[in-house]
Amino acid sequence: MDKKNTGKRWIAVLIAVVIFAISLVSNGITSSMEEEKAEELFTDKFNQFTKQTQKTIKGTNTDEKILVIDVDGMIADTPDSYLSDGFNYDFFMKELDKIKEDSTIKAAIIRVNSPGGSVYISEQMKNKILEVKEQTQIPIYTVMEEMAASGGYYISAPTDRIYASNETLTGSIGVIMSTYNLKGLFDKYGIKEENITSGKFKDLGSQGKEMTKEDREILQNLINGAYERFVNVVAEGRGMKTDDVKKIADGRVYDGSQAVENGLVDKIGDINMAIDDLTKELELTDPMVYSEESGLSSFASLFQKVGDNINKKSSSDLQVLDKLMNDDNMPKPMYMYGE
DSSP, X not given: OOHHHHHHHHHHHHHHHHHHHHHHHHTTOOTTSOHHHHHHHHHHHHHHHHSOEEEEEEOOEEEEEEEEEEEESBBOOSTHHHHSSBOOHHHXXXXXXXXXXXXXXXXXXXEEEEOEEEHHHHHHHHHHHHHXXXXXXXXXXXXXXXXXXXXXXXXXXXXXXXEEOTTOEEEOOSOBOOOOOOHHHHHHTTOOOOOOOSSTTTTTTOTTSOOOHHHHHHHHHHHXXXXXXXXXXXXXXXXXXXXXXXXXXXXXXXEHHHHHHTTSOSEEOOHHXXXXXXXXXXXXXXXXXXXXXXXXXXXXXXXXXXXHHHHTSOOOHHHHHHHHHHSOOOOOOEEESOO
């Protein structure tokens, strides 16, 4: 992981520390409290919220375990993945690594509820799944919940079996790259973008100018390459011919029953069916089915509420312009539904 994202993640943790400090004050800790007691209480409270927790879903046999790993939210590797609508990528990768280290884990279920996201992160997750399958030879199933689209399907395709509800939205096999053309707003306020570049395409995707035909062709080629790789992942994972995948890979979503018909999903069912099937097929005896949660994810709802309140405030043209120019809006390929 690069230093930039690591630094940002520590910023997220520091923000969490501040919030805890405020909450302690609100709960009666004042300057009159002895410093040692305040420090002890703060440390205890912080550790409670940041430690990893384990939840037993069913079963009691700890010698035969089924690990459930959740992918809930947008697939990304940013501080936001701890705080709002993204899942914890690092935690996901570490959970998969545990399968290689714990011989009592006899199977794993990846429970997906995601519209997709980063092309790069989706690929890293797919590679990790294949690595664990090859090294452990244990079955890894996917259970799709409300949505497992685009990148959510990309990471599901390599698993050994896929379950979905009739009402699950899945598929959306394809790539999207979005950007903004702010030239109209620039013109309105007399703003002109001036770029000094070493080559004619160095400012490719700049928001202050119209996209040229050549610009579009370059970006389209990037999209086409990512699309072909997506199709190959599905073909290999599902045992299909690439031509057959392309017939259904036009970006549309399918419900669960349609996905079964076109070969993207194996069975209509939920996590209980997947657990029952694994128990019977592996001849397990009351296996302990469990999931783990990173403590940092407990901050998600709190930060989401703060963000919602901020977003409720009205914005002028200039505020919108400032936000768009300062956000990371450079065009990049995404395995994403509803971008």
